[in-house]
Amino acid sequence: MLTSERKRLILDRLGRDGRVVAKAVSQELGLSEDTIRRDLRELASEGKLQRVHGGALPASPGVADFATREAIATEGKRAIGRAGAAMIEDGQVVILDGGTTALELARQLRPNLRATIVTHSPSTAMALMPHQGVEVIIIGGRLFRHSIVTVGAIAAEAIQRIRADLYFLGVTGIHAEAGLTTGDIEEAAIKRALMAQAAETIALASSEKIGAVSPFLVAPVAALAGMIVEGGLPEEKLAPLAHAGVAVTRS
Known part of the structure; x- marks a missing residue:
């Protein structure tokens, strides 16, 4: 052969x-x-x-550059964003990750929301500008251009001073056995730090990320309070995650 x-x-x-x-x-x-x-x-x-x-x-195709990822599963990401935005209540402190699905969540927030949103993504912060009732806190640090987020010691130190109700996590791979993964070791460390400062972490899971794996582990799937997926995904694709105890919300 x-x-x-x-x-x-x-x-x-x-x-x-x-x-x-x-x-x-x-x-x-x-x-x-x-x-x-x-x-x-x-x-x-x-x-x-x-x-x-x-x-x-x-x-995972999620390790492609930001511009390429913006064109992947756009309708699915929009639906996931709407479902995530609906979970945020007035008065909450919410951490919103970088990435294209988190960007859709920022765009889908209801106009009269009054909350505090913390992000290490300049793109996400800019998408929050029209929401006058949202206090936006930007975490500084070294810019990781691939994902347009801040990483490094400065970011990690600032994160330690935050106590959040929710963290909407973006990763490039979600696998029942291999866990939550991403393509950069520093970015993975920052995501772990953000998870540690939130009462609950919800993964934003567009279809191309489910069952896929990237090189660097963020955390096991058991660390999630839940995940939001696209409505049309077949049950067999989600079965391993449901079996691992992950609560799944369909958008």
Whole structure:
């Protein structure tokens, strides 16, 4: 079997089963595990999967640049944003993440909302400008241009002084076993810090992120109070997360 044929088979298995086990593929094809692992390494370098111990899981398209991500699942993100905005009550202190889905949530807030929103995203802060009843607090730090959020020691120190009711979390991967993941180690650390300062964390989960994995762990899915997903997602895609005890809200 040609290398291209093996890689196509691996990606087909990944799409069908949601995971690939190197040993099983090697036995099926009568090839060495080293050969299959080399194929997995090359596919991972192309961004087509995420290698894990023993095999691979789907890679998240959410690690693309901000402009590219804005064009992915736009209607779904808008619906998730509306559902998240409806959860915010007057008088609350809410942390709103960076990213394209959080940006939609900011745009969907009701005009008469009176709350405090904390964010480390300049883009999210700008989207909040029309809401006169919303006090906006921006966390400073080094700008991580890929996601247009602040990271680093300055941001981490400022976060320690916040006590929030809710944190709307954006990640690039949500997987029942691999957890909540993202593509940058510093960004993952800031997200953990924000989670620690909120009474509840709600993940904003557009369809391309569910079942996908990125290189850096933020937290296990058990750390969530819930997640908001698109209304039309099939039950089988959400079943592993529901089985892990995650409360799912359909938008």
